[in-house]
Amino acid sequence: MDFPTWMAAIQARTESALERFLPLATTAPHRLHHAMRYATLGGGKRIRPLLCHAAGEIFAGDATRLDVPACAVELVHAYSLAHDDLPCMDNDVLRRGKPTCHVEYDEATALLVGDALQTLAFQILAENGGTPEMIALLAQASGSRGMAGGQAIDLAAVGKALTVEELEFMHIHKTGALIRAAVLLGAHVGAADDKTLFALSHFAGRIGLLFQVVDDILDAEASTATLGKTAGKDAAQNKPTYVSLLGLADAKHMAVDLRRDAKAALAPLGVRARRLIELTDYIVDRKF
Amino acid sequence: MDFPTWMAAIQARTESALERFLPLATTAPHRLHHAMRYATLGGGKRIRPLLCHAAGEIFAGDATRLDVPACAVELVHAYSLAHDDLPCMDNDVLRRGKPTCHVEYDEATALLVGDALQTLAFQILAENGGTPEMIALLAQASGSRGMAGGQAIDLAAVGKALTVEELEFMHIHKTGALIRAAVLLGAHVGAADDKTLFALSHFAGRIGLLFQVVDDILDAEASTATLGKTAGKDAAQNKPTYVSLLGLADAKHMAVDLRRDAKAALAPLGVRARRLIELTDYIVDRKF
Numbered sequence: 001m002d003f004p005t006w007m008a009a010i011q012a013r014t015e016s017a018l019e020r021f022l023p024l025a026t027t028a029p030h031r032l033h034h035a036m037r038y039a040t041l042g043g044g045k046r047i048r049p050l051l052c053h054a055a056g057e058i059f060a061g062d063a064t065r066l067d068v069p070a071c072a073v074e075l076v077h078a079y080s081l082a083h084d085d086l087p088c089m090d091n092d093v094l095r096r097g098k099p100t101c102h103v104e105y106d107e108a109t110a111l112l113v114g115d116a117l118q119t120l121a122f123q124i125l126a127e128n129g130g131t132p133e134m135i136a137l138l139a140q141a142s143g144s145r146g147m148a149g150g151q152a153i154d155l156a157a158v159g160k161a162l163t164v165e166e167l168e169f170m171h172i173h174k175t176g177a178l179i180r181a182a183v184l185l186g187a188h189v190g191a192a193d194d195k196t197l198f199a200l201s202h203f204a205g206r207i208g209l210l211f212q213v214v215d216d217i218l219d220a221e222a223s224t225a226t227l228g229k230t231a232g233k234d235a236a237q238n239k240p241t242y243v244s245l246l247g248l249a250d251a252k253h254m255a256v257d258l259r260r261d262a263k264a265a266l267a268p269l270g271v272r273a274r275r276l277i278e279l280t281d282y283i284v285d286r287k288f
Numbered sequence: 289m290d291f292p293t294w295m296a297a298i299q300a301r302t303e304s305a306l307e308r309f310l311p312l313a314t315t316a317p318h319r320l321h322h323a324m325r326y327a328t329l330g331g332g333k334r335i336r337p338l339l340c341h342a343a344g345e346i347f348a349g350d351a352t353r354l355d356v357p358a359c360a361v362e363l364v365h366a367y368s369l370a371h372d373d374l375p376c377m378d379n380d381v382l383r384r385g386k387p388t389c390h391v392e393y394d395e396a397t398a399l400l401v402g403d404a405l406q407t408l409a410f411q412i413l414a415e416n417g418g419t420p421e422m423i424a425l426l427a428q429a430s431g432s433r434g435m436a437g438g439q440a441i442d443l444a445a446v447g448k449a450l451t452v453e454e455l456e457f458m459h460i461h462k463t464g465a466l467i468r469a470a471v472l473l474g475a476h477v478g479a480a481d482d483k484t485l486f487a488l489s490h491f492a493g494r495i496g497l498l499f500q501v502v503d504d505i506l507d508a509e510a511s512t513a514t515l516g517k518t519a520g521k522d523a524a525q526n527k528p529t530y531v532s533l534l535g536l537a538d539a540k541h542m543a544v545d546l547r548r549d550a551k552a553a554l555a556p557l558g559v560r561a562r563r564l565i566e567l568t569d570y571i572v573d574r575k576f
Binding site: 023027028029031032033036079083086088089106107108109111112114115116118119120122123125126127129130131132133135136139140142143144145148149151152153155156 | 311315316317319320321324367371374376377394395396397399400402403404406407408410411413414415418419420421423424427428430431432433436437439440441443444
């Protein structure tokens with residue numbers, strides 16, 4: 001199976017599994033369930049589920065079993081977007097080409113949507129064969145010493161001059177922790193040995209940063225390439241980025257280095273890591 | 289040990305366990321961790337941990353093991369308060385005699401505090417011997433078909449004429465589900481049999497409603513008894529309550545009936561249910 005076909009298949013099965021795990025909009029409270037589905041379904045590249053399945057396949061993990069952590073991680077991601085878009089955070093009105101949750105519904109509903117999506121992530125893990133170890137892994141990645149902590153650091157950083165090290169610390173928490181959890185949870189389903197887990201953990205650290213560097217580059221290039229459109233969001237909000245700290249050329253060099261390091265971390269796994277290598281290239285080559 | 293001594297001991301050990309489970313304020317991100325501790329420590333009657341320990345003691349459950357679900361439920365409760373107090377929800381400025389979390393810190397921090405406290409609840413269960421069954425039980429009680437769902441129903445009910453049945457449906461979700469989880473999680477630690485779990489579940493349903501009816505009565509009596517002070521918050525926000533639907537006298541009758549039913553549900557457990565019976569009386573006799 002070539003990579004685009006594999007990717008489309010995982011995206012389709014993730015959509016279908018999320019459909020199944022989310023409460024029906026015909027179940028009370030209707031508006032909340034409607035909004036939870038709106039915030040989760042029908043959009044997104046599903047990078048985290050792709051990483052989860054790719055890591056699980058290395059150990060011949062069963063795809064149906066992999067759907068569970070893949071969806072749990074994606075639910076945590078969807079919750080974080082609903083909350084990040086709120087007026088007291090990033091105050092975003094558009095997400096994936098649609099009005100954000102609080103614009104389409106209202107602020108209180110978007111708050112509850114995020115709350116309930118987070119709960120659902122732990123619920124589907126606990127109800128579908130997730131072990132306490134896997135649940136702890138997802139919680140550590142999501143909480144105040146993971147993603148939510150990264151958000152707090154991000155808030156505190158607006159308008160401040162950060163060093164590259166401080167920026168890296170922020171992103172390791174804000175986006176890196178959940179990406180790492182996606183990879184490791186997939187490996188857990190496939191019963192990976194400790195040595196392989198170590199290699200995957202190193203890979204996940206590199207790819208988490210790579211993802212962010214590429215995001216910063218795309219944000220900056222969109223603003224310079226298409227004059228007259230809304231300027232780059234990060235620059236507008238005076239948020240430090242790899243581009244603002246390093247300049248565009250060095251940020252691109254950093255992406256090249258991270259891609260090489262990520263692939264090097266997978267070397268011990270040989271051809272079994274094929275999908276993870278393809279995903280690494282996909283993340284970098286999205287647009288530049 | 290008499291009841292006040294027992295209660296003080298459980299409250300003290302809960303405070304101490306929460307102190308231990310919460311990240312230190314000296315751990316980065318400092319402001320977030322400081323705010324998480326502010327929102328959780330040093331206040332509250334700890335009704336849910338008391339119910340959890342009382343239920344666990346029936347089966348000689350180990351107190352240190354009971355601290356885990358007791359604190360997990362209390363962390364979910366604390367998260368819900370931080371979010372309920374936000375301007376887009378109840379817009380409250382005072383909680384337990386202190387400024388609410390978003391007043392003391394800021395809205396974005398209060399949002400992240402709630403998010404991270406919820407995560408921590410699942411994390412401490414998963415890291416300290418909680419089974420997937422216990423984690424699923426807490427998630428079901430907290431999510432869109434439990435507490436968060438009750439909040440959504442509450443939001444939709446403002447300014448509307450509800451029937452008593454609709455009001456009961458709302459409270460069974462909003463407060464009842466988590467109270468039931470506190471009782472059943474305690475019983476799980478103590479390895480209760482199915483027959484006893486059924487009795488405890490029935491008890492928990494009654495006590496959840498009882499708790500709300502008493503709250504409504506206290507809210508109404510405070511407003512009539514102390515003229516010149518802020519009027520009852522529920523009436524001011526035009527929220528339906530048992531008092532507004534039934535009148536004060538019938539709401540008090542309802543409390544009497546619920547107390548009787550709750551105790552009757554415990555009858556098969558005999559003297560072992562002593563603390564749960566004492567807690568039932570404590571909940572009713574708090575102020576009237």
